[in-house]
Amino acid sequence: MTQVTPVILCGGSGTRLWPLSRSGFPKQFLVLSGDDSGQSLFQQAVARINAIATPQLHLGKTLIVTNEEHRFLALEQLREMQSEFKNLKATLLLEPAGRNTAPALSLAAFQSMVAKKADGSAEDPILVITPADQTVTNSPAFTGALQNCVAVVDADQSNQTIAILGITPMSPQTGYGYIQRSGNAGSNHEYTVKQFVEKPDAKTAQAYLDDGNYLWNSGMFVLRASTWLAALKEFRADIFGATETAWIARTTDQAGTAEFDVTFVRPDKEIFKSVPGESIDYAVIEKCPGSKYSVKMVELDAGWNDLGAWDAVWQVGKQDEHGNVTTGDAIISNSRNSLIHSSGRLVSAVGVDNLIIVETADAVLVADRANSQDVKNIVTQLEAQNREEKNLHRKVARPWGWYDSVDEGERFKVKRIQVKPGASLSLQMHHHRAEHWIVVKGVAEITNGDQVITLTENQSTYIPQGQTHRLANPGKTPLEIIEVQSGSYLGEDDIVRFEDTYGRS
Incomplete structure (x- = not known):
């Protein structure tokens, strides 16, 4: 039986999908793909990767590498999956700071080798690695391709083979890296990679498409834990050493x-912050x-x-006869090839073509579809102005529930x-506010203070x-309150925690 460990890389902030994606609730935790599952991209990734199990492929605990600040978002979304995956077990590897995917995968590799075999030696499972923010419409094809990758790695007794999924290109995209293949397909439909x-x-992208031997780099890899660590130590000993110490x-x-x-x-917070940031591709794969690594x-x-970007969301969405994709309370007239996303309010569009319109409780985005990659420039300006709309929605998820900032003004x-x-x-x-x-x-x-009281509906x-x-x-039902703050400073950082169930004190 082949031992496989699923690895989900769940970092990133998805700035090109602002205002829906924000650093406090990034795109991997959003429901975006336009299918009927109602699952977030993260949940879809967990489900897809766990679906590769067979009687011959035994899946260990799913390893999820994510930001410390997002641990309860991931935890809650995993809990929602328990009805589908009753035996789903996970370990969350919490990064105190983002250092790109090479250190993230290294944490997963070290964790996967913690378990011991009967003879006392470390486990060396095959790692199946996928980002948390992708979508796939043909799940059986995905499962088969990933199982072929596992078979390729498992067949190499020297533990020096890396398998990667290459995406069949549908157009001459300039936003992806490419993989050039060579030779004929092997017994598991694998090709040798000539170069990245x-x-x-x-x-050049059109030339790659015409050639037929260039595929998009998916960022999905399969390799043994020991293979990754050995290659990282050879090519980027600085990343290996600092990550191992943390x-x-x-x-x-x-x-x-x-x-x-x-x-x-x-991992140790201060040591991990000193780890050089680098991607899996740049550090090792390329x-x-x-x-010696094939x-x-x-x-x-x-x-x-x-x-x-939002144009990609439009591409995978359910388009009407005029090419429009709508989500939420949207009414359109005489419009074509546009995406309208309403989070709450009615959004109407008349006589527009190729537009992106995204409404949230505290921000509205209007962009030409052809320029949707440039939404990141708005986020850069928000950051320069120190505006909260970059980081948090008006309604903010917390491990204990949520809060929605309904109204505010001077001193309230x-x-x-x-x-x-x-x-x-x-x-x-x-220090600076009172609350009702x-x-x-x-x-x-x-x-x-020294009092503990119980209040019910309409009491304050x-x-x-x-x-x-x-x-x-x-109680056994949700509790809802209205909180009125008053004072000289009402920022979320005016909190001194003495005890906390969720490890934030």
């Missing part, structure tokens, strides 16, 4: 429930052709898209807050500035 080439200009100094804790157990693994490619023709802010059954906020204090809480649904257990309390306090939901 950078993103081309339009003329890994050795890791801490581990558990999350979830008895029915759904997830492990959090944290250096392998012509070396790179093989299996072709994938399965409706793949990396949803790198109004929030709607929902707390999950059995959950609680941290025991905390604010009004219960509108459910039961609230409130710590207010006042938290003075500087008072230690906590909000908890002891």
Whole structure:
């Protein structure tokens, strides 16, 4: 039986999909692909990669490398999948800072070799690596191609083979790197990779398409954990050494429930921040052709898209007879080839062609489809102006529930807050604001200084500035309150945490 470890690379902020994708809720956690599953891109990636299991391929725990700040988004979306994958087990490797995909994969490789065989030696599973932010329309074709990649790696007794999925190009794209293949296909439909080439200009991309031996680089790889670590040590010893040092100094804790157990693994924060940032391709893969490491490619023709910009979302969406893709409350007239996404309000469009219109509670984007890659320039301006719309939506997910900033003005802010059954906020204090809480649904257990009180619907309390306090939901239904803040400073960073169920104190 072949031991396989799924690896999901779940970093990145998806700035080209602003205002829906933001650093606090990036694109991999969004439902974008236009299918009927209702799953986020992250959930689709987890489901696809776990579907390759066979009686001959045993899948270990899914390893998910993500940002520390996104751990509860990933945890909640994994929990939602329990009805489909009842035995799904996962380990979340939490990066304190983004360092690109080479250090991320290295963390997964070290983690996958923690387990011991019967003879006491380290496990050396085949790693199946995929980004969390892609979509595929033909799942059986994807599963077959990935299983072929595993077979290619498993057949090499020297542990020096890397398999990669190459995407059948549908057009002369300039936004992707390309893989040049050579020779004839092997027994598992694999080709030898001659070279990797950078993103081309339009003329070169057309030449690649006409040639027929150039495929898009998908960013999906299959190789043994030991192969990755050995190649990284050879080609980028600096990344290997710094990541290994941060890994050795890791801490581990558990999350979830008895029915759904997830492990959090944290490399040392300060050491990991010193790791050089580099991609898997640049650090290792592109250096392998012509070396002792053999790179093989299996072709994938399965409706793949990396949803790198709003134009790509339009391409994979369900288009009407005029080429329009709509989501949410949208009404259009005499318009063509446009994407209209409404998160809440009615959005109407009349007489427009080739436009992207995206509405959220606090921002609206209007862009020409041909320029959708340039949305990142808006994000850059938001960052330069230190605007919160770059990072967070008006409605913000938290491990205990969510809050929605309904209104604000000089010296006041109004929030709607929902707390999950059995959950609680941290025991905390604010230096610059006081808070009024009004219960509108459910039961609230409130710590207010030395007092602990219980409030029900239509009851309220006042938290003075500087008072230690906590909000908890002891009930079995969601708790909702309206919070009115008042004070000289109302920023989210005015929180001093003393105790926290979620490890944030």
